[in-house]
Amino acid sequence: AQSVTQLGSHVSVSEGALVLLRCNYSSSVPPYLFWYVQYPNQGLQLLLKYTSAATLVKGINGFEAEFKKSETSFHLTKPSAHMSDAAEYFCAVSVNAGNNRKLIWGLGTSLAVNP
Amino acid sequence: IAGITQAPTSQILAAGRRMTLRCTQDMRHNAMYWYRQDLGLGLRLIHYSNTAGTTGKGEVPDGYSVSRANTDDFPLTLASAVPSQTSVYFCASSPAIGYGYTFGSGTRLTVV
Numbered sequence: 001a002q003s004v005t006q007l008g009s010h011v012s013v014s015e016g017a018l019v020l021l022r023c024n025y026s027s028s029v030p031p032y033l034f035w036y037v038q039y040p041n042q043g044l045q046l047l048l049k050y051t052s053a054a055t056l057v058k059g060i061n062g063f064e065a066e067f068k069k070s071e072t073s074f075h076l077t078k079p080s081a082h083m084s085d086a087a088e089y090f091c092a093v094s095v096n097a098g099n100n101r102k103l104i105w106g107l108g109t110s111l112a113v114n115p
Numbered sequence: 116i117a118g119i120t121q122a123p124t125s126q127i128l129a130a131g132r133r134m135t136l137r138c139t140q141d142m143r144h145n146a147m148y149w150y151r152q153d154l155g156l157g158l159r160l161i162h163y164s165n166t167a168g169t170t171g172k173g174e175v176p177d178g179y180s181v182s183r184a185n186t187d188d189f190p191l192t193l194a195s196a197v198p199s200q201t202s203v204y205f206c207a208s209s210p211a212i213g214y215g216y217t218f219g220s221g222t223r224l225t226v227v
Binding site: 034036041042043049102103106107108 | 119155156157158160163205207214215216217218219220221
C-alpha cells in the first residue's frame, strides 16, 4: 500500500540555520509529490510540488525539495530559517486509486525556530 | 480574492444535533474534498467529489454525508453529532490531477 512517512514529528532549529524536513514515500509508479505548510489556526497552503519535471523543485518562501527516486524521498530544505517559518509541514503523494487519484498524507512535522 | 470559504469558523454543538458545514469555492475547480484534522492522526479524508453531481467516500465517512449540486458548493452534514466528531474540518479543492489542493481556513467543531 502507498504511504508517506515524515521522519521526526518535531524539528527545532536556530534562526539562520538550515532547515531539513524529511519525507519518504512508497509508490509503485512515479508519483506526484507535494509539501504543504500550515500556520497556527489556518488552513494548509501549497509550498511546492513535483509532477515529473525537474527533480529539484523550488517553492515559496525560499523552500525547495529534491525528488530522489532511488531513495524514494522528497525532503524539504531551506538554507536559512526565519522565525516566520515556524509551522506544521505536511508531505503528500498523489496516487492512483481505481478510477481516481487521491492524496496520501504524512502525519506532519512541527518546525520550531529558536532565536 | 479567489479561494475557498468555510462557515462557520467555529461551533459548539450538542450531541445528537444535526449540523451542516458549508464550503464554497470560486475557482471553478472540478474536485472538492472534506478532511478532518486531529492531533496525532493528521488529515483524514471524509468524502470527496470529482465533479459536480458525483461524490465518493473517503477513509472516515461514517456519520457524515455530502452533496455536490453545483461546481461551487460542497456542504458536509453531520446527521446526529457525537463527541468523537469533535475536530477541525477542512474543505479543499483541486482543478485536475497533478495540481495541488487549495484549502479553506477550517471549521473548529466541538461536540458536547
